[in-house]
Amino acid sequence: MANVKKTIVIGFVGSTLDQGKRPDRWQRWRPTMSLLMHEDLIIDELILLHDRQHQNLVKFIAEDAQVVSPQTTISGHKISIRDPWDFAEVYGALYDFVKSYSFNTEKNNYLLHITTGTHVAQICWYLLVDANYLPAKLIQSSPNQLKTAQGEYRIIDLDLSRYDVLKQRFADEQQQNWQQLKANISTYNPAFNQLITEVELVATRSSAPILIMGATGVGKSHLAKQIFQLKKDKFHLSGRFIDVNCATLRGDSAMSSLFGHIKGAFTGAAASRSGLLKSADQGILFLDEIGELGLDEQAMLLKALEDKTFFPVGSDKEIQADFQLIAGTNRDLRQEVQAGRFREDLWARLNTWTFFLPHLKDRIEDIAPNIEFELQRFAANHQRQLRFQRDALEVYLKFAKSKDALWQGNFRDLTASVTRLATLSQGELIRTETVEKEIERLKQLWSIQGESHSRQENDILDKYFDQSQIADMDEFDQIQLRGVLKVCEHAKSMADAGRQLFAASRQQRNTTNDSDRVKKYLAKFGLTWVDLN
Template structure:
């Protein structure tokens, strides 16, 4: 049989009692020696001897009466603040690190009933990490305290398999949080997904401002709202989500809109106005296009961020608002600082957590899941199922991922495109003719109403959709050079000017001819005479 050893802290409240009446109450440390089925060889008692040495002596003496065979060893453990997590963990960690454990000969338990909640958490961490090679032991008083009944005890074995299941549930919860930030869209772009993972961590742990950069339509406003919903679910923000596009704030009204005003502050101010910052108290304020704010508004905003106080327009009494800020911009704020249009101290305050949202053209692999999301949303809102047929879907995806698709408005363009297709679809089916019409509409939208079809589409026709993006970019440049040259040889000399200098003999025309043949093309076709 292995020896049974319990490590525990003296309960300065629960174990207290110096007179004869102490036997009338349940004392958790003394009760350890009163259980008939728990035969203890030794109790390691951690105690602040300077303050509680007398109490520890009484507890050790009483344990000797109820369990003479149990040895009590006292360890002087000083805790300046038993609620200081770092100090408590450090003290317990030092005890564990220097203790001479002999697990082959002894079974160890840590008594977590005594001590503060902080010490209980620290014991759990030390045990779960296996720095303390034992199990947790929890005691409880009897229903009627008369000093004779030992109460009950329970051994908590931190079975790693069960802990793994708990950890798995925690991981699933984090995945749910990230899905929320992505609106439930199964995005595939690795860089974007890594960014969302970090935003989820920061949003959960930090109340500092966040700066979202990226082109118009990249989803900054949507992401800010999702961050708010995430924090709302976790009971971190009881207030509202307040959003404003700073580009719409002009003149004297900008100050009033943001910071409010008092009655009579200016002509027409017939009543008090709270302003957006006060409306966002204990909530989240999203200032989109923050680079459009005037310098005076920027100065007021900086003070409101740092001190949580500001003056309404026309007021002489400060008001308070504790809000979290997310700012959005499609401008280079660092350049704006150099040009004197943006305060460097405000940018420094915003720049703690900065994320750049890529445009849709930079996330070609995410076009398909976003296409499905937009289709599903349209179907749900209009209560009519709309789908592509196979050829139409392949054609639309091929064009949308090509170099020709610039997606100038990003996800706004995609959403509008899907809405048009879904609205015009007969019988809820989007067919190839409708897709071709939409592709033409997008080309005109991005490149001007008078634009000719793309060079690749002109030369290759429908085969252009079958090319990888890499080949499209390269071939389009080759075709453009061919169109500008007077002969095959001249085009070859221009395209291979650098590499031909390193060769003793050259035949650039033949080299270009073979390259075009890879795509089923010859010189006459490229020049538009085939």
């Protein structure tokens, strides 16, 4: 024969309704005593939480309990709560009680009486049960229509996994969030869909910084805006979405743009400026191409993230701003840290949630739904609805998914391409001949971009050498020299260039003279630091 588990009820003593010493108390509903009056509810132990003032009330209830339920053991547990409406104090006290109590679920079933105690206490009980700190179901007692002393009770199980309807509602809500992040585009790429699932969880559960990495045009800014809209719809924030391209922040104006300045802080500062960080207070600050920020700006940003305060330019008074940071970059910040161009402590702060958005050419199964999305967006903007002729769509998709489609600008290229197709089409159909012309245009554009990139690679050598000198260089030296010259042109000093160029090898040397190493390398090609700056 299996052992029958005992039933243990835990709850606050009812400081008002459980009172009473006159004989008519037996005809009056008392929340704690009523639990002991039901034939179908056998309680083996009743634990009453109380403060110092109500210790005698617990003893009196124990005496009355012997009359109606002599098999029930009544015990009091003193708990110190000065302000029963202070959430932190009540939760802390109940948490301490739960952690110190020895629960034995193999031998006992536990019920948590939520009728007694303040509403704050009830909320705290819910949270403790939901977090699995308390292995109990909830029991609620209440008067009945007949106004009998025993009243009625109801047992509530907070295990939501048992309720299929609720589970489906939560699943539907998550699906809705998921679709919102994708702008209601039906994507089919498994890796991208998995990424969006993770982003949805982070967006609805965390306010830590988010880093979105990926090539130009993969949708970093679009995803950041969708995250903002999702959080705003869920009332997780009340502020604005501030979108900043860090590549546009140059020189002395970068500090002022981000952190603001006071009147007279520098020449031209005729009035005070709050800055973009303050504008994002209680909202989201999206710093696109964060790798373009200077080291000084990075240090200030780190302080603002950690302390939620910063100093405007020229001010000795800190300003508060509480925002969530979303950063975007097409650089590998790990390499930027190694090269000394990005602060390691800021990278560590950003790296809590890092998402890598794939190239369009790695998501060819998502091209078709994105084409449809772009057509709908064109229709909304231009009040002109178009669709592809069947053969035309087949031709376009075949090319779009082929190796010939480079999609160098990723979704920006696709958006521009669909816009051109819709604009140049007559009537309501996009026909094959229009598609074929667009394909040739894309090939030509990508060819021009490729040539431009190649010329750009050579331009830096053309600045310092004539064609005969370049022709005499080995290809190996040309490739290496281009990289060195790029670093030197952007470095603040020769020592700074050396730290970037020799970041790995300098760690293995007993003494470092980065400037001398750069100087000797440039001298091999007849260059000096002055020539480059």
